[in-house]
Amino acid sequence: xxxxxxxxxxxxxxxxxxxxxxxxxxxxxxxxxxxxxxxxxxxxxxxxxxxxxxxxxxxxxxxxxxxxxxxxxxxxxxxxxxxxxxxxxxxxxxxxxxxxxxxxxxxxxxxxxxxxxxxxxxxxxxxxxxxxxxxxxxxxxxxxxxxxxxxxxxxxxxxxxxxxxxxxxxxxxxxxxxxxxxxxxxxxxxxxxxxxxxxxxxxxxxxxxxxxxxxxxxxx
Amino acid sequence: xxxxxxxxxxxxxxxxxxxxxxxxxxxxxxxxxxxxxxxxxxxxxxxxxxxxxxxxxxxxxxxxxxxxxxxxxxxxxxxxxxxxxxxxxxxxxxxxxxxxxxxxxxxxxxxxxxxxxxxxxxxxxxxxxxxxxxxxxxxxxxxxxxxxxxxxxxxxxxxxxxxxxxxxxxxxxxxxxxxxxxxxxxxxxxxxxxxxxxxxxxxxxxxxxxxxxxxxxxxxxxxxxxxxxxxxxxxxxxxxxxxxxxxxxxxxxxxxxxxxxxxxxxxxxxxxxxxxxxxxxxxxxxxxxxxxxxxxxxxxxxxxxxxxxxxxxxxxxxxxxxxxxxxxxxxxxxxxxxxxxxxxxxxxxxxxxxxxxxxxxxxxxxxxxxxxxxxxxxxxxxxxxxxxxxxxxxxxxxxxxxxxxxxxxxxxxxxxxxxxxxxxxxxxxxxxxxxxxxxxxxxxxxxxxxxxxxxxxxxxxxxxxxxxxxxxxxxxxxxxxxxxxxxxxxxxxxxxxxxxxxxxxxxxxxxxxxxxxxxxxxxxxxxxxxxxxxxxxxxxxxxxxxxxxxxxxxxxxxxxxxxxxxxxxxxxxxxxxxxxxxxxxxxxxxxxxxxxxxxxxxxxxxxxxxxxxxxxxxxxxxxxxxxxxxxxxxxxxxxxxxxxxxxxxxxxxxxxxxxxxxxxxxxxxxxx
Numbered sequence: 027x028x029x030x031x032x033x034x035x036x037x038x039x040x041x042x043x044x045x046x047x048x049x050x051x052x053x054x055x056x057x058x059x060x061x062x063x064x065x066x067x068x069x070x071x072x073x074x075x076x077x078x079x080x081x082x083x084x085x086x087x088x089x090x091x092x093x094x095x096x097x098x099x100x101x102x103x104x105x106x107x108x109x110x111x112x113x114x115x116x117x118x119x120x121x122x123x124x125x126x127x128x129x130x131x132x133x134x135x136x137x138x139x140x141x142x143x144x145x146x147x148x149x150x151x152x153x154x155x156x157x158x159x160x161x162x163x164x165x166x167x168x169x170x171x172x173x174x175x176x177x178x179x180x181x182x183x184x185x186x187x188x189x190x191x192x193x194x195x196x197x198x199x200x201x202x203x204x205x206x207x208x209x210x211x212x213x214x215x216x217x218x219x220x221x222x223x224x225x226x227x228x229x230x231x232x233x234x235x236x237x238x239x240x241x242x243x244x245x246x
Numbered sequence: 247x248x249x250x251x252x253x254x255x256x257x258x259x260x261x262x263x264x265x266x267x268x269x270x271x272x273x274x275x276x277x278x279x280x281x282x283x284x285x286x287x288x289x290x291x292x293x294x295x296x297x298x299x300x301x302x303x304x305x306x307x308x309x310x311x312x313x314x315x316x317x318x319x320x321x322x323x324x325x326x327x328x329x330x331x332x333x334x335x336x337x338x339x340x341x342x343x344x345x346x347x348x349x350x351x352x353x354x355x356x357x358x359x360x361x362x363x364x365x366x367x368x369x370x371x372x373x374x375x376x377x378x379x380x381x382x383x384x385x386x387x388x389x390x391x392x393x394x395x396x397x398x399x400x401x402x403x404x405x406x407x408x409x410x411x412x413x414x415x416x417x418x419x420x421x422x423x424x425x426x427x428x429x430x431x432x433x434x435x436x437x438x439x440x441x442x443x444x445x446x447x448x449x450x451x452x453x454x455x456x457x458x459x460x461x462x463x464x465x466x467x468x469x470x471x472x473x474x475x476x477x478x479x480x481x482x483x484x485x486x487x488x489x490x491x492x493x494x495x496x497x498x499x500x501x502x503x504x505x506x507x508x509x510x511x512x513x514x515x516x517x518x519x520x521x522x523x524x525x526x527x528x529x530x531x532x533x534x535x536x537x538x539x540x541x542x543x544x545x546x547x548x549x550x551x552x553x554x555x556x557x558x559x560x561x562x563x564x565x566x567x568x569x570x571x572x573x574x575x576x577x578x579x580x581x582x583x584x585x586x587x588x589x590x591x592x593x594x595x596x597x598x599x600x601x602x603x604x605x606x607x608x609x610x611x612x613x614x615x616x617x618x619x620x621x622x623x624x625x626x627x628x629x630x631x632x633x634x635x636x637x638x639x640x641x642x643x644x645x646x647x648x649x650x651x652x653x654x655x656x657x658x659x660x661x662x663x664x665x666x667x668x669x670x671x672x673x674x675x676x677x678x679x680x681x682x683x684x685x686x687x688x689x690x691x692x693x694x695x696x697x698x699x700x701x702x703x704x705x706x707x708x709x710x711x712x713x714x715x716x717x718x719x720x721x722x723x724x725x726x727x728x729x730x731x732x733x734x735x736x737x738x739x740x741x742x743x744x745x746x747x748x749x750x751x752x753x754x755x756x757x758x759x760x761x762x763x764x765x766x767x768x769x770x771x772x773x774x775x776x777x778x779x780x781x782x783x784x785x786x787x788x789x790x791x792x793x794x795x796x797x798x799x800x801x802x803x804x805x806x807x808x809x810x811x812x813x814x815x816x817x818x819x820x821x822x823x824x825x826x827x828x829x830x831x832x833x834x835x836x837x838x839x840x841x842x843x844x845x846x847x848x849x850x851x852x853x854x855x856x857x858x859x860x861x862x863x864x865x866x867x868x869x870x871x872x873x874x875x876x877x878x879x880x881x882x883x884x885x886x887x888x889x890x891x892x893x894x895x896x897x898x899x900x901x902x903x904x905x906x907x908x909x910x911x912x913x914x915x916x917x918x
Contacts, residue, residue, distance in 0.1 A: 136915060170900055
């Protein structure tokens with residue numbers, strides 16, 4: 027039975043990384059949002075599975091929060107925001123896909139190399155989970171770095187936070203209060219960023235962050 | 247009875263902080279100044295008595311911990327004999343400064359800038375001494391630095407005070423940083439920040455050596471050890487005088503406490519060359535400090551430089567104690583440590599007294615430069631007598647206290663042939679020679695201060711209109727002068743009082759001196775050397791009284807009429823008197839030509855021109871030029887280069903963070 031538990035957890039965490047890779051090369055905003063919703067669904071499934079095998083009912087709540095907010099509320103809100111901003115047709119220059127994917131693969135390799143060595147004496151499941159979580163986190167950062175559109179940077183940030191949640195549930199014993207507060211802080215960050223998006227839009231007529239740089243009169 | 251002293255001390259500190267808050271709330275009232283200083287006086291006196299009682303009763307060390315601070319560390323306090331001694335010194339200085347400030351504080355233009363910080367400063371110094379884990383220690387240490395910094399820049403509109411504060415806070419942060427690293431090394435990989443754990447787990451030799459260097463830097467920068475002393479002559483004089491007294495007399499002692507606590511108590515058995523590492527900067531500080539004092543005209547800065555000399559003296563004593571200890575010569579190590587601690591007490595008393603005197607002069611004349619003073623003995627007789635006592639004491643003249651501690655240090659130096667290592671055998675007597683030079687120069691320096699400021703005739707109008715200072719200030723000065731004399735006359739009791747403190751860290755104490763016949767002190771053996779302060783005092787007093795009596799008896803009372811012989815006639819212009827610069831000229835020519843690159847330049851007007859000839863003296867501070875100027879310019883260049891980083895785009899910043907994370911992870915992956 028242990029083997030099955032482990033395998034399913036491994037599969038779910040691994041697919042989270044895979045979905046992160048999918049986010050890397052989405053150059054349309056709607057597609058990016060859809061993949062992000064998928065990311066959140068996979069996260070929620072992974073957390074729920076952890077709850078099941080560790081017999082920790084409070085993790086179900088975490089999974090529910092992830093499903094509700096990250097897979098439904100936030101994507102829909104971002105969707106509407108994109109419509110209102112009128113940027114749904116924009117195609118973002120992601121940079122060439124090949125090098126970005128290669129960098130992503132390198133990051134996954136790095137996180138495996140670090141985590142599997144550092145946590146040599148903890149149990150197998152936690153090790154794999156932590157390694158995958160670090161990979162998701164780094165990929166989220168990579169998304170933020172390679173994008174120029176503020177909306178897709180928000181999405182990168184959210185996926186980074188998914189990695190944090192995965193790590194927290196894998197580490198077993200993170201209290202519910204902390205999880206709820208993390209969820210709420212992310213929600214608040216989302217709201218704040220949303221407001222800022224509209225402000226930026228009002229001022230500069232675009233949400234391309236390059237406009238901000240141009241406004242500051244910086245050479246690039 | 248057990249459990250009392252530590253609790254009393256902690257309550258006292260809490261009361262100090264409460265007083266600080268009270269001063270913050272009500273400091274604008276006129277009555278607040280005497281009230282706050284009066285309460286500080288009462289608290290300090292109580293803590294002092296508490297500590298002295300614990301010290302004399304040789305109460306066993308007791309620990310207290312409070313559930314505050316970092317959750318897994320807590321806050322630990324320990325009241326052992328060493329802490330008791332330093333608590334006694336700190337609060338004696340604090341009580342004297344508070345008493346003095348009841349009167350002196352009235353002339354303060356901005357009481358709100360001084361009143362709230364003063365009790366906090368006292369409390370944090372107490373806290374440093376009682377701390378028993380690295381976290382509490384460092385927090386208290388930073389509080390002490392910050393409170394004193396606030397007091398240094400209290401008069402921030404005075405030119406140069408802000409710069410003094412800037413240099414001070416920079417050096418203080420640097421010192422704290424060094425201490426932080428030292429404690430990090432001592433705590434080891436498992437993070438045992440409690441001193442109890444450090445005391446048991448002795449670090450590996452390499453770690454211990456590094457920790458010694460860091461602690462020497464950290465505490466030396468606070469105590470004013472050359473070459474980390476540059477802030478001291480700027481910051482100590484900038485504060486109000488009672489705070490200068492606290493900073494010079496007491497805060498440097500807290501730094502010395504930190505050194506003793508870490509090196510003697512926590513660091514484990516010393517290597518033989520540790521002594522050299524401590525003795526060399528100590529001896530250098532002694533000589534360079536007092537030479538700088540001699541070349542300085544500003545009264546308070548002279549006193550600050552003299553602090554550097556005395557701190558050097560104390561560090562030489564500590565270094566000797568380390569050298570003896572590393573060779574298992576416990577009795578000699580105890581002698582050197584006793585001498586150092588005795589000097590700690592003496593310097594705290596003397597430097598407080600002298601700063602009080604300079605404060606009294608400053609309030610009544612408004613002048614800090616020696617060149618504007620003169621003849622104050624007529625206008626301020628009590629201050630003059632008290633300062634004279636302080637000058638005699640700090641010049642180590644016999645019936646006073648500093649003579650005893652310096653004599654004990656020299657006794658320890660004379661024992662250096664017992665050391666087996668040739669390095670020590672050669673260096674210790676050389677350091678002794680430097681100390682002897684420093685002592686002689688100190689005498690010249692304080693003759694100069696007293697002679698120029700208090701004798702002769704006033705060199706300025708403000709100096710001529712000086713008034714005697716108020717009653718509280720006089721009381722504080724007389725009290726300190728009496729304590730200096732008392733400790734010099736009856737040194738045996740002081741040595742016995744220090745005994746438990748020495749016992750706590752050196753594993754032994756000097757033989758009891760109170761039982762020696764005729765109140766003499768015998769540091770090693772009767773056949774070798776002994777000193778009797780009481781006898782010396784009686785001899786000096788009796789011979790002086792007898793000469794006075796003889797003069798009165800034998801001298802003729804007839805008025806004598808003599809022709810006005812011009813060489814004995816006082817010239818009407820007081821500017822023709824001996825000046826402070828001219829007094830120091832021979833010493834400057836001998837010692838400062840190389841050490842300070844002193845150059846004299848005479849500009850003679852051409853024949854027929856009525857303009858005055860000018861003698862210009864240029865001094866260069868080589869330490870500042872060689873150590874601090876390059877560091878400063880390097881930091882300037884680096885910050886100019888890094889300035890570009892302030893104007894990157896958001897994505898660049900994100901990429902930088904990302905890259906840093908990746909690099910750190912890669913390092914971790916490769917290194918593990």
